[in-house]
Amino acid sequence: MLREATRVLQTAEVPSPRVDAEILLAHVVGVARPEVVRRALLGQPLDEAEHTAYLGLVDERAARVPLQHLTGAASFAGLDLAVGPGVFVPRPETETLVELAVEAATGLDDAMVVDLCSGSGAIALAVKHRVPSAQVVGVEVSPEAHAWALHNALRTGLDVEMRQGDARAAGEELLGRVDLVTCNPPYIPLGAVPVDPEVRDHDPQVALYGGSDDGLHLPIAMAARASQLLRPGGVLLVEHADTQGETLPAALDAQRVWREVTDHADLTGRPRVTRAVRR
Ligand SMILES: C[S@@+](CC[C@H](N)C(=O)[O-])C[C@H]1O[C@@H](n2cnc3c(N)ncnc32)[C@H](O)[C@@H]1O
Known part of the structure; x- marks a missing residue:
């Protein structure tokens, strides 16, 4: 059964056919993956x-429906989040931003944290999970994604305020009072259509494209709002594409409100997160 499912997924060029076949089987049977493999053997x-x-799930996966949509869940930074149509599936590389956020928020008294472009709530919830004393607000424009974020706050039992609205105008009552702004904005250059069908056909368009040929229109706009939200000395963390490790820091320097602008690689060594401190 596992061998045949793996072959079907391999033929469909699913990147990790055996692992996906095992995860789907574990999902159907309702036991952990090692146990389902043992039973199959x-x-x-x-x-x-x-x-x-x-068989139905394997066929859907072969049609390149994201694995996480089929199981209804995504693991992120030690949390089990619900995902599905209408929301961006959180990515492992975003855990780099979470680590930097935890470092920035740890040691502050009741750190005030705002997560712009929250999607499923992944970053906001992960920060609250790791730094329970922090007050965390998530902001997401898409009603569908916002509903997933609300659901995930309940599912994880983490006390994060999930707001719906345009992050570029978010948190009017928090201006100048925020210690940390996190943001994984849409940043794919216009016209750079993702190759993977899981991304191209299933992640919402509003989650992907950065609104300009270099993909930086929205990230820069989010940084501008962050500069209004943060107190002097407050920290901004923005995820970006691996091609934007020099251009995004340069754009932040040009805003002239940041000091100590640095860029950080993810676990695969690719440029991934820009960090900046509000002057
Ligand atoms: C790349 S996804 C990141 C989602 C989540 N933070 C994560 O890391 O998995 C970008 C998110 O930004 C949202 N978004 C796009 N434009 C926005 C805006 N103007 N204000 C707030 N959210 C926005 C999208 O709907 C999407 O959920």
Whole structure:
């Protein structure tokens, strides 16, 4: 069963066919992945309902529906988040930003944190999880994504205020009072259509494109709002594409409100997050 599912996924050029076949099987049977692999190796059969469900999910995955949409969940920074149509699936590389955020918020008394472009709430919830004393607000423009963020706040039991609206005008009552702004904005250059069908066909367009040929229109606009929200000495962290590791820091320097503008690589060594301190 696993071997046949892996072959189907391999033929469809799914990047990690065996792992996906195992995760889908574990999802259908309702046990952890190592256990489902053990049962498959022992030749334990699925019942008819499980078998039908599994074949259906493997077919959908072969059609390049994101794995996380099929299981309904994404692991992110130690949290189990609900995801599906209408919301950006959180990525492992964004955990780099979370680590920098935890470092910035740790040691501050009741740090005030605003996460712009919250999506599923991934960053906002991860920061609250790691720094429980922080007050965290998430802001997301898409009603569909906002609904997922509200759901994830309930699911994780983390006390984060999820707001819906344009992040470029967010937090009017917080101006000059925020210790840390995190942001994973849309940053793909216009016209640079993602190759992976999972991204191109399933992540919402509003989550992907940065609004200009270099993809930096929205990231720069988010940084401008962050400069109004942050107190002097407050920290901004913005994720970016691996091609923007010099251009985004240069754009922040040009705003003339930041000091100590530095860029940070993700775990694969690619430029990923710009950090800046409000003057
Ligand atoms: C790349 S996704 C990041 C989502 C989440 N922070 C994460 O890291 O998984 C960008 C998010 O920004 C949202 N967005 C786009 N324009 C926005 C705006 N003007 N104000 C607030 N959110 C916006 C999109 O809907 C999407 O959820």
